Amino acid sequence: MKSYSVTDVGQKRQVNQDFVFASEEPVGNLPNLFIVADGMGGHNAGDFASSFAVQTFLHSVLEDENQNPIKIIRSAIEEANRKVLEKARTHADMSGMGTTMVLVTVVDDYAYVANVGDSRLYLIEDRITQITKDHSLVQELVRRGLLTKEEAQNHPDKNKITRVIGISPEIEVDFFDIHLKENSTLLLCSDGLSNMVSDEEIWRIANTSRDLREMGMRLVSLANENGGKDNIAVVLVQPDTKEVEIC
Numbered sequence: 001m002k003s004y005s006v007t008d009v010g011q012k013r014q015v016n017q018d019f020v021f022a023s024e025e026p027v028g029n030l031p032n033l034f035i036v037a038d039g040m041g042g043h044n045a046g047d048f049a050s051s052f053a054v055q056t057f058l059h060s061v062l063e064d065e066n067q068n069p070i071k072i073i074r075s076a077i078e079e080a081n082r083k084v085l086e087k088a089r090t091h092a093d094m095s096g097m098g099t100t101m102v103l104v105t106v107v108d109d110y111a112y113v114a115n116v117g118d119s120r121l122y123l124i125e126d127r128i129t130q131i132t133k134d135h136s137l138v139q140e141l142v143r144r145g146l147l148t149k150e151e152a153q154n155h156p157d158k159n160k161i162t163r164v165i166g167i168s169p170e171i172e173v174d175f176f177d178i179h180l181k182e183n184s185t186l187l188l189c190s191d192g193l194s195n196m197v198s199d200e201e202i203w204r205i206a207n208t209s210r211d212l213r214e215m216g217m218r219l220v221s222l223a224n225e226n227g228g229k230d231n232i233a234v235v236l237v238q239p240d241t242k243e244v245e246i247c
């Protein structure tokens with residue numbers, strides 16, 4: 001397995017509220033783990049929310065004796081939600097903070113994905129496919145056929161998120177499983193990348209980069225060249241071809 005992760009503050013923000021975690025080695029009973037979290041809130045609160053949610057998630061995973069990856073992930077996200085909400089309620093300067101979270105663990109030839117919010121996971125093979133579904137007001141309008149994908153790209157309400165860790169006592173999580181191939185690459189990213197770099201541009205960079213590090217750095221550079229309006233987070237994962245079924 002190979003991976004590369006990077007975050008960048010972007011061109012417009014003073015504080016980086018994105019947080020990434022990448023481990024090719026086991027984390028508790030998960031054989032590997034990769035996370036992107038994009039925090040939101042007042043001064044320093046978003047920064048704290050993303051890092052605190054991920055650290056709480058990791059602690060839960062390490063303590064969980066379950067063997068089922070979905071159960072481990074669900075329980076850990078629920079615990080992160082409880083802890084972030086508790087912090088927000090007991091610290092006035094953190095009121096209203098929250099964070100997105102998208103994550104993946106690769107078990108044999110399957111990737112198990114979870115997400116809350118609008119941070120994304122893409123599968124890159126002979127084409128690029130967005131696996132996760134954005135939990136945002138605009139994407140809900142797209143799903144209902146009330147907006148086109150092109151109209152959504154520049155919609156004034158595109159950053160209004162409908163699901164966030166740390167806002168409500170109940171948290172709804174989307175899960176996906178992906179059968180991996182020999183040439184599969186997984187890209188996790190915050191909206192600081194996906195709002196600045198089109199799927200077509202991601203695909204072009206993926207196909208003209210020598211390795212994951214070059215791909216990650218080129219994605220961040222292009223996001224900044226295109227405006228860098230938000231923090232940028234990128235995590236790239238390629239499972240070892242010996243670990244997956246060759247189709």
